[in-house]
Amino acid sequence: MRRVHVLNFIRTMAVTTVAFLAPLRFLELGFDGAGIGVIVALFASAPMVFSFPTGWLNDRVSMKAVMGAALLAMSALFAALGFIRGVAPMAAAFLLLGVANNAFNVSINSLYFKDRAETDPNRKYGRYVGWLSLGPPAGLLMGSFVARVAGFRTLLAVMAVLCLGAAAAVRGLGEERFAAVSLRDYRFSVFNRRTLLFSAFLVLLALHWGTELTVYGPFLKTRLGLSDSGVSLYMAGAYLALAGAAFLVGRLKFDPVRNRRLFLAGMTLSGLGLILMTVGDVRLSFLFRFLHEGGDGLMGAFVILTMSRLFGTATIGGSAGLLMALQTTGHMAGSLLFSWLGFRAGLQVPMIVAGAVLLANAAFGLYALPKE
Template sequence: MVAQQTVQGRRWPSLITYLSVVGFFAIFSTTISKNPVLPLFSSALGADEAMIGLIAAVSPAAGILFSFPVGVMADRIGPKRLLTASGLVFLSAPLLYLLVADPLWLVPVRFFHGLATAILGPVAAMIIYSRYPDRKGEMSGLYSSATLVGRTAAPLLGGIVLSAFAASTGLLPYRLVYLAAFLAAVPVLLLVLRIDAGQEAPPAAGGAVSLRSFGESLASFGKNRLLLSTALVEMATYFAFGIFETWLPLYLVAAGTPAYLIGLLFALQVLAIALSKPFFGAVSDRTGRRTQIVLGLLAVAACIAAVPLTAAAPVVTAVVVGFGLAISLVTVSTGAYVADIATRQELGASVGAFSSIMDIGHASGPLVAGIVIGSAGYAAGFFAPALLAVAVALLFVVAGRRERGGAVEGR
């Protein structure tokens, strides 16, 4: 059980409790804004297939573009102001959907909304890593599990709202969903404002933010083999994850699997990730992260390569749950390992660059797999990310051996 802080005789929730609740409501708010409502809302506004695809791609692009600059800014000005800025975006963005009457306007709205998670992700990680230096894996696992619960609950409530008001005319059902997203964002802003200066990590580098500081931070990240190889691990993992969550349902439908069973499989996967992350994080804090990262990445490769071997329900269930556990094993360790490696002055920049590279993998996976599957079939489409994962695992091992004898080796 997470300890509470005592201030002048009063018991206050711990920082990780605040951040976990923030993460739950924040991710709930953003997820209910897109799944399943966004493509339906876009279509109702008159968007064609190409426009719907563009609208869906805009929000992840914000994470790719802004996670690194946000990390650099957090190093220079401290995370508190950026955390507050993300709370303001979470609160205001859902209201903008209520004003949209042309699908084209969803593009800037989605980009603006994407800024919220682009800020929150690296800043929350930076705060956790700074505040819990000896429990990075465990505490980041708790935070991640809280966001997963929000990500899982949001589509359920969104679907209920859309179904309950399906008989309504016009855009009322969609607007009610975005009103729910706004209400869920209210506690996000209220809670981030309660994280006072005594609870956050202070600015590490200080000074003004400039183009030169961005360039120096990026160059420093690129020169560090361990940082770069760890970021590639995260990219390869989310490359596989993006393919898995996009193309596995289509593969199973083509194999005759009922839709309800597919939904149950993914629910089990999310449950496996949410329950295992704090445990795997605590294990990595005690026993080291490198071996756990390599084993997890190889397990990712094995599970996704096994997908096209059979569509038998017991085997598919084992693969889906195993893939979730493998994702958990890798991702709860990689971010904490980056924090182990990074200097105190470059923690935010390193976490931000790491997040951007992860987003590139997650966004590009489904696209690359679509090209491969279209030309060579499902077996090749699922084997490609497995091959990439094995190659990156070998690269990660080699990078670590080259740095053997350094201060972080062995973690």
């Protein structure tokens, strides 16, 4: 499944780089906090509507066809974004980008969930999250250089070409597996106490993502005084902790009790790091952001691993898609809330509030996380 890792690397590199650097572009275009919040919320909202239909298609029809179409759409949208200057058309473009990114994400997850070549879940999903997490730092470093030398529009063109090449590589993926699945099967799979508690836990977890595409970049630029290149270096360096933590999970043998403890420890580290990164010294801020991303890496690996254990192979595409849709409500709510809060109360305030929510959610996780 090496090709899966390469495709995920390219996709996360392109989408995350553009999404993280876009708020700086929005400020240059004169967008206010409310406008930026709407754009990011629409980008984040796509899984609410499209995750389950995409997962159902994955379970019954195709995964590779959806992935190829999604990459082609992302390529076209990246090329178009460089020519958009208004809030409304930018919001529409980011909504479509969110739909395409979600379609690819759900489909490649389904393909990987259904592959049974690797028997140890920690090794399988730690590597999976680790490789996709290397895309953002690589993209941010490259993106910073390209944007500085040739401009943001050229950066978008580069990402468009990369997605186009990735679309051509989808056909080389392995055999797809399907089964006859009814909607009733999904009802029994998802609507039970254990899964619903985990869903609520995921919604609260996702709230803090609302800071990342709204106030994170502006905070680094205005509060810490970093240049655009400095912002990219800060983000990329901290993101390496996320990939490293996920690869660490992949080196541990599967142990449900230890995994659960590490999941909650990762959430605690993430919350503390997010709060403490608001200190005024850039070196200390980076250290605590690195801690936050390491916690996120542990959480990312164990979220995917837990989903793989909750559902059967036949229904995992649609069932995991439903959980992603529920999780998106947290991401979308966080985008609207933290963008509004940050541009009114101070850009550091959303980080502190979101970190506190993560700490509270770690306590809730003692009850909500499945014990097996």
